[in-house]
Amino acid sequence: MSQHTSAPDDRRSAATLRKVTTGATIGAIVEWFDIAVYGYLAVEIGAVFFASDNPTVSLLQSFAVFGLAYVVRPLGGIFFGALADKVGRQKVLAWIILLVSGATFLIGFLPGHASIGVLAPLLLVVLRLIQGFSAGGEMGGASGFVAEYAPVRRRGFYVSWVEFGAIAGFLSGSLLVTILRLSLSEEAMLSWGWRIPFLIAGPLGAVGLYIRNRLEETPEFSRLQESGEVAKNPLGEAITKHWRAILLAGAFALFQNVALYVILTFLPSYISGTQGYSTTTASVASLLTLATVCTLIPIFGALSDRIGRKPLLMASCALGIVLPYPLFLLMSAGPAMAVISAVLLGIMLAIYLGPILVAINELFDTKVRFGGFGIGYNISVALFGGTAPFVVGLLTETTGIKEMAGIYIAISAVLTIIAVAISRESAPNRTGYDVISDKPLDATARG
Secondary structure (H helix, E strand, C coil), X not given: CHHHHHHHHHHHHHHHHHHHXXXXXXXXXXXXXXXXXXXXXXXXXXXXXXXXXXXXXXXXXXXXXXHHHHHHHHHHHHHHHXXXXXXXXXXXXXXXXXXHHHHHHHHCCCCCHHHHCCHHHHHHHHHHHHHHHHHCCHHHHHHHHHHHHCCHHXXXXXXXXXXXXXXXXXXXXXXXXXXXXXXXXXXXXHHHHCHHHHHHHHHHHHHHHHHHHCCCCCHHHHHHHHHCCCCCCHHHHHHHHCHHHHHHHHHHHHHHHHHHHHHHHHHHHHHHHHCCCCHHHXXXXXXXXXXXXXXXXXXXXHHHHHHCHHXXXXXXXXXXXXXXXXHHHHHHHCHHHHHHHHHHHHHHHHHHHHHHHHHHHCCCCHHHHHXXXXXXXXXXXXXXXXXXXXXXXXXXXXXXXXXXXXXXXXXXXXXXXXHHHHCCCCCHHHHCEECCCCEEHHHCCCC
């Protein structure tokens, strides 16, 4: 009899977990869809919004506006993180996806410089600032929300879907732009074709908002509210009492951000520009790499539940030290080797992306989790993520070393592997203790 009565509860729990994971993943998809779309459409955006007879100047202005979003990301991470630690996760996540998708959607309606003059780039800047500010709370908020809901023995697997959403969003955005460029003339792309990807963010965000509005508060934060233990000043408490975890979070994210942005945003132009291969080769390499990373992320997330977070993070960093330079060197051996090398770099990255978000979440107590994550992670993104393509390009140009990107990734891996080495293992299945619920594993009801 007891088996029959418990089954509906089990089914409702599974349904809730699916909604939680889906709602969190869609937010990551929207955020990284926008990153891909803006990056791949930088030429068209520069031509539409910036008045210059020099296409290079327009392109640089377009990338400058792109970079502004990364400048304000830490501020968004601090603001939304502290707010979520004070009033709750669910409402804050709903506002974040509304702002991210809404700003992206509105870019698709902006008139160009030819219509409203200098107001066009100003409006673009405002919307990019809103995107960056709100995106500062997305990855930490979404992954933390899933972490506080998921069964402890499968937390790595469920949280990894947020990272999957980020790569899937980038893949979808880049693929859509590629299809539009193959289907439309240059005039059509400049006239209206560039708007389509931005407009698609509207319905994507609406689905995510609908799901997030129907979710309840996480069990862990609900326990804090019921016991009256919600921090009165979560930001201050995070900085003063959890500064070591914040530093570790930034260090954990260092290798991730350098490798991620070099492989996703710098590598295609490196293959077609520096190596001189066709844009088709660059596109194939990029798409195959992204598809490989997407496929492997949940696998390594699940594996981290079985063998721990640290072994995978350490293994990826070790590969990041020894592999990138030889792989960038091999890219000069021909188009096929360039594609193979790109995919191998993607596999190295996927090993790290599988457990990284859950590992950072498990650095923090529930009271300061969203704020602590937001500070450490987003400062690292701003300093080492968004700047990586520019820094690598500049170093390659000034040194004349074509494989400088591989060296840069290796340096970041050395710094991160030290941080991982001095951190504690946090996977409950390996420690017998769940840092998120603050209970021994056997005493955790959701285990």
